[in-house]
Amino acid sequence: xxxxxxxxxxxxxxxxxxxxxxxxxxxxxxxxxxxxxxxxxxxxxxxxxxxxxxxxxxxxxxxxxxxxxxxxxxxxxxxxxxxxxxxxxxxxxxxxxxxxxxxxxxxxxxxxxxxxxxxxxxxxxxxxxxxxxxxxxxxxxxxxxxxxxxxxxxxxxxxxxxxxxxxxxxxxxxxxxxxxxxxxxxxxxxxxxxxxxxxxxxxxxxxxxxxxxxxxxxxxxxxxxxxxxxxxxxxxxxxxxxxxxxxxxxxxxxxxxxxxxxxxxxxxxxxxxxxxxxx
Amino acid sequence: xxxxxxxxxxxxxxxxxxxxxxxxxxxxxxxxxxxxxxxxxxxxxxxxxxxxxxxxxxxxxxxxxxxxxxxxxxxxxxxxxxxxxxxxxxxxxxxxxxxxxxxxxxxxxxxxxxxxxxxxxxxxxxxxxxxxxxxxxxxxxxxxxxxxxxxxxxxxxxxxxxxxxxxxxxxxxxxxxxxxxxxxxxxxxxxxxxxxxxxxxxxxxxxxxxxxxxxxxxxxxxxxxxxxxxxxxxxxxxxxxxxxxxxxxxxxxxxxxxxxxxxxxxxxxxxxxxxxxxxxxxxx
Amino acid sequence: xxxxxxxxxxxxxxxxxxxxxxxxxxxxxxxxxxxxxxxxxxxxxxxxxxxxxxxxxxxxxxxxxxxxxxxxxxxxxxxxxxxxxxxxxxxxxxxxxxxxxxxxxxxxxxxxxxxxxxxxxxxxxxxxxxxxxxxxxxxxxxxxxxxxxxxxxxxxxxxxxxxxxxxxxxxxxxxxxxxxxxxxxxxxxxxxxxxxxxxxxxxxxxxxxxxxxxxxxxxxxxxxxxxxxxxxxxxxxxxxxxxxxxxxxxxxxxxxxxxxxxxxxxxxxxxxxxxxxxxxxxxxxxxxxxxxxxxxxxxxxxxxxxxxxxxxxxxxxxxxxxxxxxxxxxxx
Numbered sequence: 001x002x003x004x005x006x007x008x009x010x011x012x013x014x015x016x017x018x019x020x021x022x023x024x025x026x027x028x029x030x031x032x033x034x035x036x037x038x039x040x041x042x043x044x045x046x047x048x049x050x051x052x053x054x055x056x057x058x059x060x061x062x063x064x065x066x067x068x069x070x071x072x073x074x075x076x077x078x079x080x081x082x083x084x085x086x087x088x089x090x091x092x093x094x095x096x097x098x099x100x101x102x103x104x105x106x107x108x109x110x111x112x113x114x115x116x117x118x119x120x121x122x123x124x125x126x127x128x129x130x131x132x133x134x135x136x137x138x139x140x141x142x143x144x145x146x147x148x149x150x151x152x153x154x155x156x157x158x159x160x161x162x163x164x165x166x167x168x169x170x171x172x173x174x175x176x177x178x179x180x181x182x183x184x185x186x187x188x189x190x191x192x193x194x195x196x197x198x199x200x201x202x203x204x205x206x207x208x209x210x211x212x213x214x215x216x217x218x219x220x221x222x223x224x225x226x227x228x229x230x231x232x233x234x235x236x237x238x239x240x241x242x243x244x245x246x247x248x249x250x251x252x253x254x255x256x257x258x259x260x261x262x263x264x265x266x267x268x269x270x271x272x273x274x275x276x277x278x279x
Numbered sequence: 280x281x282x283x284x285x286x287x288x289x290x291x292x293x294x295x296x297x298x299x300x301x302x303x304x305x306x307x308x309x310x311x312x313x314x315x316x317x318x319x320x321x322x323x324x325x326x327x328x329x330x331x332x333x334x335x336x337x338x339x340x341x342x343x344x345x346x347x348x349x350x351x352x353x354x355x356x357x358x359x360x361x362x363x364x365x366x367x368x369x370x371x372x373x374x375x376x377x378x379x380x381x382x383x384x385x386x387x388x389x390x391x392x393x394x395x396x397x398x399x400x401x402x403x404x405x406x407x408x409x410x411x412x413x414x415x416x417x418x419x420x421x422x423x424x425x426x427x428x429x430x431x432x433x434x435x436x437x438x439x440x441x442x443x444x445x446x447x448x449x450x451x452x453x454x455x456x457x458x459x460x461x462x463x464x465x466x467x468x469x470x471x472x473x474x475x476x477x478x479x480x481x482x483x484x485x486x487x488x489x490x491x492x493x494x495x496x497x498x499x500x501x502x503x504x505x506x507x508x509x510x511x512x513x514x515x516x517x518x519x520x521x522x523x524x525x526x527x528x529x530x531x532x533x534x535x536x537x538x539x540x541x542x543x544x545x546x547x548x549x550x551x552x553x554x555x556x557x558x559x560x561x562x563x
Numbered sequence: 564x565x566x567x568x569x570x571x572x573x574x575x576x577x578x579x580x581x582x583x584x585x586x587x588x589x590x591x592x593x594x595x596x597x598x599x600x601x602x603x604x605x606x607x608x609x610x611x612x613x614x615x616x617x618x619x620x621x622x623x624x625x626x627x628x629x630x631x632x633x634x635x636x637x638x639x640x641x642x643x644x645x646x647x648x649x650x651x652x653x654x655x656x657x658x659x660x661x662x663x664x665x666x667x668x669x670x671x672x673x674x675x676x677x678x679x680x681x682x683x684x685x686x687x688x689x690x691x692x693x694x695x696x697x698x699x700x701x702x703x704x705x706x707x708x709x710x711x712x713x714x715x716x717x718x719x720x721x722x723x724x725x726x727x728x729x730x731x732x733x734x735x736x737x738x739x740x741x742x743x744x745x746x747x748x749x750x751x752x753x754x755x756x757x758x759x760x761x762x763x764x765x766x767x768x769x770x771x772x773x774x775x776x777x778x779x780x781x782x783x784x785x786x787x788x789x790x791x792x793x794x795x796x797x798x799x800x801x802x803x804x805x806x807x808x809x810x811x812x813x814x815x816x817x818x819x820x821x822x823x824x825x826x827x828x829x830x831x832x833x834x835x836x837x838x839x840x841x842x843x844x845x846x847x848x849x850x851x852x853x854x855x856x857x858x859x860x861x862x863x864x865x866x867x868x869x870x871x872x873x874x875x876x877x878x879x880x881x882x883x884x885x886x887x888x889x890x891x892x893x894x895x
Binding site: 288289291292295296298299300302303305306307309310313316317364365368369371372373375376377381382384385388389390391392394395396397398399400402403405406407410426429430433457458459460462483484486487488489490493494497514517518521522529532533536539540543544547548551 | 591592594595596598599600602603604605606607609610612613616617620667668669671672674675676679680688690691692693694695697698699700701702703704705706708709710755758759762786787788789792812815816817818819822823843846847850851862863866869870873874877881
Binding site: 114115119137140 | 460465
């Protein structure tokens, strides 16, 4: 797997902020892993149509959790409930509990929630601004008054993009290739120092080489950032995640450590999906 | 031996198609004819005096239309100040906030306003601004033109805001931007080019309007400082001079016509070329 | 996993603290919504006020003349007797002349641009025709006075009188003294002014006709013209009608060019060569001369009438055009 320059990751590691964790326990098994998100009895409706049925899931801290399942199973919908992005759509309804570090996300200010829980989308969507301004955007609107330059640089390091753009920070973001734009979007999301990063099929529009780069940066990001990634690509889930959740028709079928789910799935439907019998 | 009916159909085909081509070219040549004639007749009379001197007393030859040029600029400025913000904000409402029925009513009313003959808008401005104080003013003219600017601006603002992809809005909101911040920092800048050209086109359109000024700004043979006095304007001058019996005035009307048409066409050309080339979303 | 880092970069500002801050943040959206809503509502208020003012300020003449206003042929400021009939007549006649000239011309051009011309040529010519639509009315008036009127007076007028003028019935249209100004001249100038609208809307509508329609006709052996005239144009029929209504609405409201070439005489005459007046041109030429409240009120009532006519026409036009776009042009 081609690797981004060592220097970039060392710098990223050096600059990676420490994020407070609620509980410090040894990570022996799934049950004892400290939890960032706790979702219980989640039901979701688009108007009269129900899309998610009684979903219960935990998303452990500083791990990558993959969400897999056939098209239309509700994984993207579910991901978007975690940062309340579905509220932008009219006529949607959420039932059940979603707790971030023990706090109900529907009770907290949504602007603040979205700062703590960042999102990267399926297609890169940089703003029509310069590379610098894209990364600085989240900081500016949150009123950050400190030294933007440093934070922009560190975010670009964490997204493994710094070396490629450091001399062109004031060029338009559209001058970058698709893969670079996606990494820019990751840098943009990281700039506000989120505790969680949600990735909605981030590599589906990208080539294998770029995909590999992004998977590698995810690996290095884990230490400082919990991640949940929706993916169609089972190999990617198997490679890049610690835990995997399999969804079907809006329900959570199985959730366990990735290695276990892919080698010894408990549910026959999981096995059918991962062996390619449908989806 | 060809069936005579087919020959007839073929001939008809050829004739009709040629006729349509002639029609189209005929229409286009009218444009060139207008331009050409104006350049020929107006160019002859265009000189430095035209731009710098005041009109001479009736019957005397010479003089210029400096006050009319300045007056038109003043009126445009008033129209821009009054109409553009209303158009912009209403357009933002329709594109970003609008509820279903209310938006429909607003759009319908805007289209209605757009279709009102300009002379009727002049009557409206007359009753609002001239009647109460019983004298004509630049302000009244500006109000009339400002009203005309609104529907054009609303439509182009809404159109270009809607053209900004939803993914940009989502990206901003996912970073924690509130709705209005998203609009101000991402959506509006992205639609900037289109919105500005829409505004330019609106102003170019009202710059040539005569009817609404006939009894609002009225006219003036001298300078008209401030905004409370009757004011000369280029289109009204053209009209007044054209229907008068003096040859010298006719000459000046041609010159003024050339200037006015030149400005309007340049503004239109520029705006449309910008729109065709750049598209709605540009790097800001 | 890489070695644990000890440096801590400055944190982004802390989470939302007290409730006041929360309220203010959410308030930002509310305020923006409110402000833009007020301006949007302002447009509704503006238009309603316009209608209201027209209504109120025409009160005197409405009260005095009532419905007879529309039928009285006399417009006599000296005796305070005002009737709109001559101007309604003038408006209708000039618009009719304009449409008779502009519709065939415009439709033919639109057909050429949408069916025959290569796309690039079509785009360039359409662009130029759109520029024609941007030419101010007063400039058309200028050209009207100094070019069309003399030509009318010296060439076309006499020609028409001597040829068609002698034909029974139709000949009545081309009789009488010929000053160069009049209904026909105004109609011709109007035709040039509205033709760009017919062309641009019709062209767009024709372009939306599905390719399969043309291909079906051609596959049956139709000539290009036959396929266009018998299949494509009927498909786009409603939209084209819409463009005609639109052009008509424009023609009715046209003021300056008409005022300058129509002769400004409140007459109803059969001959197209006779001077006359339209509603708009009457208002334009007499408004500032109006002495007396009844005179002014009558002029404003004319404005109200004009508003209503264009309102109805524009509404119809839009329905027609939208129907084509949505219904795919199925024959009404």
